[in-house]
Amino acid sequence: MNVDVASETDTRPPVSIAGAVVSTEPFPHAALAGCIDTAEALRLLAWFDSGAPWHLVETDFYEQFEFCLWDTAAEAGNLISPATLRNLRAEMASAFGVQFEERVNVVAHKLTPGQRIAIHNDYLVGEETHRLIVQLNRGLHDDDGGLLLTFNSDNARDVREIFRPVHRSGFAFAISPRSFHAISKMHRSVRYTLIFSFYCVDGCRAK
Amino acid sequence: MEKECAEQSEHVERSGDIDSESLTLSVKSIALQRIVDEVENHGDINLEGYNRSYHRHNR
Numbered sequence: 001m002n003v004d005v006a007s008e009t010d011t012r013p014p015v016s017i018a019g020a021v022v023s024t025e026p027f028p029h030a031a032l033a034g035c036i037d038t039a040e041a042l043r044l045l046a047w048f049d050s051g052a053p054w055h056l057v058e059t060d061f062y063e064q065f066e067f068c069l070w071d072t073a074a075e076a077g078n079l080i081s082p083a084t085l086r087n088l089r090a091e092m093a094s095a096f097g098v099q100f101e102e103r104v105n106v107v108a109h110k111l112t113p114g115q116r117i118a119i120h121n122d123y124l125v126g127e128e129t130h131r132l133i134v135q136l137n138r139g140l141h142d143d144d145g146g147l148l149l150t151f152n153s154d155n156a157r158d159v160r161e162i163f164r165p166v167h168r169s170g171f172a173f174a175i176s177p178r179s180f181h182a183i184s185k186m187h188r189s190v191r192y193t194l195i196f197s198f199y200c201v202d203g204c205r206a207k
Numbered sequence: 208m209e210k211e212c213a214e215q216s217e218h219v220e221r222s223g224d225i226d227s228e229s230l231t232l233s234v235k236s237i238a239l240q241r242i243v244d245e246v247e248n249h250g251d252i253n254l255e256g257y258n259r260s261y262h263r264h265n266r
Contacts, residue, residue, distance in 0.1 A: 031231070032230075033229070033230060060248075060250070061248050117246070118246050118247065119248060142232060145245075147232065147242065149242065149246060156243050156247035156248070157243050157247075159234055159239065159242075160234075161231055161234070162231060162232040162233075162234060162242075163230055163231055163232075164229070164230055164231070166229070166230055182246035184242045184245045184246055185245040
């Protein structure tokens with residue numbers, strides 16, 4: 001990937017979770033507002049609305065549009081520059097008290113009316129150990145759907161917290177057998193998210 | 208249409224001022240049963256072995 005020299009010298013990263021406070025229950029997580037730069041968020045919205053290479057993925061428990069930002073390096077720009085990812089990796093490591101491998105996976109998701117993601121935990125042995133979800137939208141009301149739910153168990157009735165998909169907000173969490181979460185059905189509008197996935201060095205995965 | 212776009216842009220800009228507490232909804236404040244129904248799995252699904260990560264392109 002070619003990296004613009006100027007992007008390496010920017011003092012303010014486009015995505016940051018600086019100041020995030022991690023709660024430990026029901027699994028380690030942190031929610032924070034304004035974790036992506038305003039101008040960058042608007043640029044991404046324009047791209048996602050018009051020319052992004054979305055493809056539909058359907059499984060037993062979810063349906064969504066997605067694509068990998070590594071496949072669109074020119075449009076993703078500074079968002080996936082080495083400097084941005086290095087900074088974000090350091091902030092996530094500090095917040096969760098772990099160390100990460102250098103690799104970071106970055107994908108974009110789109111949910112449209114009728115789509116939802118049922119309760120699941122993202123847990124796979126040997127795969128990603130932490131994620132950061134960044135919300136991008138043009139303003140969603142609570143009854144538009146797309147709410148992020150966390151659970152105390154694998155029972156969907158055991159709701160712990162409900163997070164609004166507030167534009168530019170972030171939700172970071174440690175993936176484990178107990179990191180049960182879901183996205184309620186979209187009823188109106190469009191909900192975009194950026195998903196940054198991190199990989200713990202051996203031995204520091206959440207239990 | 209222009210008015211609608213302007214209102215959306217204003218909403219987008221305003222939302223940057225939201226604090227972390229406004230990010231959450233009270234579990235008692237919404238139609239929880241409907242939401243639960245929307246995210247409940249039906250049938251025999253192994254959540255730990257069948258996961259969203261399978262569909263990602265890890266690099």
